[in-house]
Amino acid sequence: MKKALLSARKIVKQFGSGEPVLNQISTEIYAGDFTIIMGPSGAGKSTLLYALSGMDDITAGSVSYQGREISHLKERQMATLRTKEFGFVFQQTHLVSNLTLFENVAVAGYLNKARSGKEVEKRADALLSQMHVESAKNRLPAQTSGGEAQRAAIARAMINHPGLLFADEPTGALNKHNSEEVLDLFTELNRDGQSILMVTHDLRAAVRGTRILYLEDGMILDELSMPPYIGDAAKEREQKVSEWLASLAW
Template identity: 45%
Template sequence: MEKEVIISARHLKKVFGSGESEQVIYSDFDIDIFKGDFTVIMGASGAGKSTLMYSLSGMDTPNAGTITFCGTEITGLNSDELAVFRRKNCGFVFQQIYLIDKMNLMDNVITAGSLTSRDKADIVKRANELFDMVNISAVTRQKLPSLISGGEAQRAGIVRAAINQPSAIFADEPTGALNSNNSDAVLDVFSKLNETGQSIIMVTHDKKSALRGNRVVYIKDGEICGDCDLGKYSAEDTERSEKLEKFLKDMGW
């Protein structure tokens, strides 16, 4: 069965600076993102991975081209319209964990949920379900971000990103500042969310993180130079790592 396209970008151009300092990130870029996929974007530093992710999510605006997201051409929206669209359709997880310091974890999540819903009971119910999924205890949910580990904070950040049931979650190097054990716990959360049908777009330099995706897109010099189908994630899939290693070697990683 043919997959449903959730985001379609055509002829994207993104330029920073002007004149002699002009830097072309991409000039005629096309990509489709499919509903329910865990799409991983990889490439060397400066390849335009994060810039592309920000464009696809409406956090940044390309200089030219079109992006259609859930049937809406977001490149035609003004800044206020984009803000409303992102609240309803996008969740964000960054390497830097942007939780509100003076709020406990539950209040951080409820605050995000209240941006799209007025039913506090429903928000709290979903928040508790998500906290259960990411293995954050009822006691820890009442703690301030400064009193928990980095891994717990990042998992709480994922709960916040998922609270409004976004069409897609965008993650930019979400394990970049974590140790191995915390990275594994965070990646497990992404895998669990994807198993429920959540679309995820993740930028990473980390092979272990990339293995969680079913699709790995490799970007070089502002173009897609490779697209690898890893299939559905399974920890027991011993051939998965070998397939990704070969793909990245072919890409010149």
């Protein structure tokens, strides 16, 4: 039986007196899964990601991580949790412009304060190598390609061994070649046991998941489970997901 890493119970997110952006959502994110959130524009995909990660407050309901409710933690407690337990990758890399790729990754590791500087730097080097950007590690973000910068951002997200990696449209600003490289890295990380929760509108990204949640009008309408991604079965997998999405009028 799968272990629920993160649990949401009847969460609501509402701005002012308008319709709820998230409407009574209850779900679990399981350890070891590569969970995808899909849905039409305006469905609340990114809002759900931010609510589950504690980056945004919820109006009602609760969110728990490893059995501990986190939806009402004080900001300092939430910041500590995000540093130690969560990793984040966004469409834009948000790398610090005057730091090299290596420094961007290492600084995130220093914030944890659980390891020595040498240990952090050793892991930063190892991650940049794993992400295939070791040759660019001493360059500033502006001196690298979009794909290199995003792979460095993934290394930064992984520096503190996160229990859960959150990704919001991580290939949205990349061309096809760079997108595939980034998706290959996410697939490799998940194959090694990393739990991932990713928002995407891209079918080629969605097929990498082991579970897809379909969100519409702030509610989860359906979900699809699949075995881990294997490149040789990509066409059949894409067809399966396409047919499922068509049945939901995506």
